[in-house]
Amino acid sequence: MRLLRSTDLALRVLMRLAVAAEGSHPTTRDVAEAMGVPYTHAAKVVAELRHRGLLTARRGRGGGLALTERGRTASVGALVRAFEGEGDVVDCEGASASGTGTPCPLRSACRLRGALRRAREAFFASLDPLTVSDLAASPTGPLLLEISRPPRP
Secondary structure, X not given: OOOOHHHHHHHHHHHHHHOOOOOOOOOHHHHHHHHOOOHHHHHHHHHHHHHOOOEXXXXXXXXXEEEOHHHHOOEHHHHHHHHHOOOOOOOOOXXXXXXXXXXXXXXXXXXXXXXXXXXXXXHHHHHOOOEHHHHOOOOHHHHHHHHOOOOOO
16 A cells, blocks of 8 residues: 555654654744655645644744644554545546546456455554654654754755
8 A cells, every 4th residue: 555645744744743842843844845845745734734633833933833732642543544535445436536437347246345445444453553652753753853954064
């Protein structure tokens, strides 16, 4: 299974904020630069995380992003489910984004769809006990801090 770019970025943003020093509030632009992603992509992800109550975002001088307690204790499995959505791993109905797909002729008697659905749920379930704080623990935390610092001259 492959995660969407937005799911991956959401997890990395939360992990980065989990190790931010007290009083340190990186901006969305800071996070985008540290993660090597376009600002617009980071802004969309930050807006979704804010909407879910996982981080706060303040504008202006002294503003920036901060992880909420809810964000710190959030289940990684729940986060991945929320960002990935409920869709099937395979498109048996032919409802592709372009609308040109045709339904699979095996869909009425195929066992693959159910097996893949169970595998997807097992994947999510394996992430359920992990929290954002768990992901940001050592050795990851110190590395997250290093990549977010500007290079030394």
